[in-house]
Amino acid sequence: MDLRHLATLDAVASEGTFGRAAERLGYTQSAVSQQVAALERSVGGAVFDRPGGPRPVRLTPLGEVVLAHGREMLARARATEDAVERFKAGEGRVDIGTFQSVTNVILPAVVSQILTEHPRADIRLFEEETDQPSADGLDLVFFDGRLTGDVEQTKILDDPYALVARRGQFPEGPVPLQALHGAAMVAQPPICDQARVERVYADAGVAPLIVFRTADNRGVISMVRAGMGLAVMPRLALDALTDLSTHELEPALSPREIYLAWQANRTLSPLATRVIELAVSSAERL
Structure with a gap:
């Protein structure tokens, strides 16, 4: 079923007439009628009883079933749209591998700025002293040296x-x-x-x-x-x-060379991209 058809069903059921539903949706009345007809073809039966004249239309038993589930689908679609917009705006989650010096000196300013810009951002830090960290399962990894493997990386600091x-x-x-x-x-x-x-x-x-x-x-x-x-x-x-x-x-x-790396051939989220920008600028100030 087309979400537009379900939205039209919801509007007609709420407004009581095709005309008022058309005004609410910004459609013509004929467009509303066409969308309801298309929905009825897809579900195999009438969703409205149409008494004619000025009297409001009424949902059929089939229409009530379709509307109940349709509203759930519309709510999920709206939630998805909202999540996508928040993701594009820089919210969501970012997982960052780090080590002591970066945690103590570079990341505090980065984390503070991210949370100022995006208070609902979910930032996770993973600190591990290891000879060669892996970027698997992480969005970004800081390391004092070049990482090997299938990664992209940029040097952010020479540390004497x-x-x-x-x-x-x-x-x-x-x-x-x-x-x-x-x-x-x-x-x-x-x-x-x-x-x-x-x-x-x-x-x-x-x-x-x-x-x-x-x-x-x-x-x-x-x-x-x-x-x-x-x-x-x-x-x-x-x-x-x-x-x-x-x-x-x-x-x-x-000097030791501090790099910031991420998995190669992977699209970074806006939040991860912003972390890179802030980490580079923070290192430059140092």
């Missing part, structure tokens, strides 16, 4: 590294990379970009003594503060360290 030490441990200015040889260090697990950093150490003949590993950025900083060792951390992972000192390394480590 800094040596973190207790105040007075080194003079101001750059610190030679060789100063890390044999030094006690607190570090993250050797996954993601940390693995690359440690290969740079090895290639330079630098072998620090790793005394503690943790995926918690604050845990690393806390142990440096306690005097357990030095740390080499990306700038995005560092809050204002008023009681610690930061130094460039010489030669400098190449």
Whole structure:
């Protein structure tokens, strides 16, 4: 059955005459008659008793059945149209894979802006420290490096590294990379970009003594503060360290590259597209 025919049935039943239904729908009366006739052909019987003259038409028993179910179909159609319009306007759900630095520094501004623009948006964040995340089942994924597989991705930020030490441990200015040889260090697990950093150490003949590993950025900083060792951390992972000192390394480590990825050959929702725009602009401000 055509939804237009059901809408016409509903209008005639509500208004009582074909003429008033035509005014309500913006049709001619003959168009209303044609649509009712088409509906009656599709259901195989009359949906209205037509007494003639000024008296209102009445639903037949078949018409009552068709109207009851037809109104349910019209309500579902209106709900679908509303959901589609809200989706196009940026509502709906977006699932985002993230990691600590992005969660703490980039995403707060992004999430806040999205919820300001679209208060009914459903944002889901999934944080996992893994060597190579998957975009399967997610709309967007942040990662500190290029993702492999069937994905599209854009680099949003170069995040330089800094040596973190207790105040007075080194003079101001750059610190030679060789100063890390044999030094006690607190570090993250050797996954993601940390693995690359440690290969740079090895290639330079630098072998620090790793005394503690943790995926918690604050845990690393806390142990440096306690005097357990030095740390080499990306700038995005560092809050204002008023009681610690930061130094460039010489030669400098190449920065970690933060990417935003999504499944290739997949149409992104307006909400996911807006998240990309805001993440890029937030990274640019950094």
